[in-house]
Amino acid sequence: MSPDTRRTFLLDGREIPFREGQTVFDAAMAAGVYIPHLCHNPDFEPHSSCRLCTVIVNGRPFASCTQPAVAGQDVKSDTAELNEMRRSLTQMLLVEGNHYCPSCEKSGGCRLQATAYALGLQDNHFPQFFPLRDVDASHPDIILDRDRCILCGLCVRISRTVDRKNVFAMTGRGIDTTIVVDSPTGLLADSRVSREDEAVQHCPVGALMMKGEAFTVPIGERPYDRAPINEDSVAQFQAREARLHG
Amino acid sequence: MTRLLETAAHPRALRRVAIEPLTRVEGHGKVTILLDEQNRVHQARLHIVEFRGFEKFIQGRPYWEVPVLVQRLCGICPVSHHLAAGKAMDMLVGARRLTPTAEKLRRLMHLGQMLQSHALHFFHLASPDLLFGFDAEPERRNVVGVIGEHPELAVQGVMLRKFGQEIIRHIAGKRIHGTAAIPGGMNKALTMVERDALRRETGQMIAWSRGAVATCRQILDANPHTTIFGVFPSNFMSLIGADGTLDLYDGGLRARDAMGATIFDHVDYTHYNRYIREEVKSWSYMKFPFIINLGDEDGWYRVGPLARMNNCDRINTPLAEEERQIYRAAANGGMQHATLAYHWARLIEMLHAAEGIERLLDDPDITGTDLVVKGEPALEGVGVIEAPRGTLFHHYKVDENDVVVRANLIVSTTNNNQAMNEAVRNVAASYLDGQKLTEGLLNHIEVAVRAFDPCLSCATHALGRMPLRVELVDAEGRVIDRMVKGVDGVCGEG
Ligand code: SF4
Ligand code: FES
Secondary structure, X not given: OOOOOOOEEEEOOEEEEOOOOOEHHHHHHHXXXXXXXXXXXXXXXXXXXXXXXXEEEXXXXXXOOOOEOOOOOEEEOOOHHHHHHXXXXXXXXXXXXXXXXXXXXXXXXXXXXXXXXXXXXXXXOOOOOOOOOOEEOOOOOEEEEHHHOOOOOHHHHHHHHOOOOOOEEEEOOHHHOEEEEOOOOOOHHHOOOOOOOHHHOOOOOOOEEEOOOOOOOOOOOOHHHHOOHHHHHHHHHHHHHHHHHO | OHHHHHOOOOHHHOEEEEEEEOOOOOOOEEEEEXXXXXXXXXXXXXXXOOOOOHHHHHOOOEHHHHHXXXXXXXXXXXXXXXXXXXXXXXXXXXXXXXXXXXHHHHHHHHHHHHHHHHHHHHHHHHXXXXXXXXXXXXXXXXXXXXXXXXXXXXXXXXXXXXXXXXXHHHHHOOOOOOOOEEOOEEOOOOOHHHHHHHHOOHHHHHHHHHHHHHHHHHHHHHOHHHHOOOEOOOXXXXXXXXXXXXXXXXXXXXXXXXXXXXXXXXXXXXHHHHOEEEEOOOOOOOOEEEEHHHHHHHOOEEOOHHHHHHHOOEOOOHHHHHHHHHHHHHOOOOOOOEOOHHHHHHHHHHHHHHHHHXXXXXXXXXXXXXXXXXOOOOOEEEEEEEEOOEEEEEEEEEOOOOEEEEEEEEOHHHHOHHXXXXXXXXXXXXXXXXXXXXXXXXXXXXXXXXXXXXXXXXXXXXXXXXXEEEEEEOOOOOEEEEEEEOOOOOEEOO
């Protein structure tokens, strides 16, 4: 089914068609326009926490991943101010955790790293927090390295809505927020998690990883070696659209 | 032997000559020479700051990060650290024997590293010293001088280095800080296209390496003082193949004394700490390893090209073996003790690396795709390799959750620590005793230290010149003379 061309909105001056119920983000990506995003994975429900996908709709800021598309809206995304804000948000994420890309197995496949590149980040700008956070390596198959968690909440949502296990939750406030595991000891080994769970497959960074797979994909074949994240995520989104709505 | 350096009765009453290479990014060194009242050299200390904190940093991290993380230890030989750690990780996953392809890829990568490291050292750092002599004007005695007067040598150096880096890039994805070794094997096969591209170059690389050995040999022959400069007896340690063949990637530990007598042989390197212990000294960040049964005074040893060439019974590539025989004949079949013989030995290894690379590229296994094996996991892993600068030990303990709880590294330059002190003392005793500081005298020390190819960035400064700060301090601690040698090689008042 082709999109209803009478229902469109303007994105950076370009007319974007949309289907009923689509978000601004979905319509933009389907039309081939990349909007930077971190906490949203199109395969799951959005929850608008990272604010990277913020756009200006009729003069006011909204998270595009949850903002419904409405005919005739005037949306701005690729502006100097918004991109500057996205860079600052990304820099804050980088300094709030301990992200050592050179030795991280997720390097080349990490959405945070790839987004930083796509936004043209030159440095972290802000002073590093160097927080003290625990690594939970207790599970034979899965490792949770909180140093790298950006609190996107994907594992929490997926464990609750898809796996129906509620293994993960967030606790604490503000800068002290961390991811916790539902088990008597607080350790993954004693939780109901298993390597087949969807919740452990979609961490955008190297926080929730499968053991034994580190560095098995050589440089040159890692996800963002093939294409930068702006191209890759649009291509993936469009392939998904074709699959579901083609 | 060590005590000679350490037993000044009243060190505070000694005059002190401090030669301090200016601090650079990756650790720095400083040479202190303590003189007695008669201006005789009494003590020599080479202070080196490096690798601090790494063993702590790695604690609490999952073991599979280690081979990648350790590459950041040293900007000069990241591949050696990567492979030594990789070998330790093999033990952790119970990979007793790698697949033929994985082992050969690692060896190829290692020889690529050896070739590029030795090429850089000889053509850019050592050749100015050898070609122009110790006392040549500083404007000449550097790599720019080599390019001016021996342009073909400079070009060959660049091309050999580039070839080594190309090998590394094809295997690890990047020229530096790539990924290749994973626990139990390798992460990428070499394609036929990559193999063929590399193989086209090997003939030229072998020819240039052969020429470099000959040039070095001729320079040493033509300058008899090179055979008496910095000559001192020592023990030697290296890995060795099962039949006594030179092996840079694997084997048992062999140690021989100054006369060539065996101290230990074919020792399983996972038991290294039954044979070697590290001593801590209050004045140095770097430890002092020694052979346990010889004691801390006499048990120090040299590692690196000189040790390997002295220790091995043969080389398994024909051209390098020919050169080894000439090298051994020059020492009447015994051990070479001259500091500058390091350069000669280094180039024979470079030739061996070039030949070995060609042989591996001709081996059908090299393009195989069976890359990883696993076995019964273990909680402790040791990996030892002959890095360009000498024997390199990596030792890790992990807990049952795969997290590193303890790490111990003995890097090549640490193995050579006492030997470098001895070289400085020896050279200073011969050339500085009772004399006023001159640039030429400082150069002699610099040349002696550089022969070890220590992994100090100050020693491998871009143009091969070590910036030095020299202070002459009297017994009361007053500075009575100053001399600064800048990166431009020009000396002046400090
Ligand atoms: S562990 Fe990963 S998926 Fe879970 S909140 Fe942190 S970054 Fe998101
Ligand atoms: S992607 Fe929309 S708020 Fe994070």
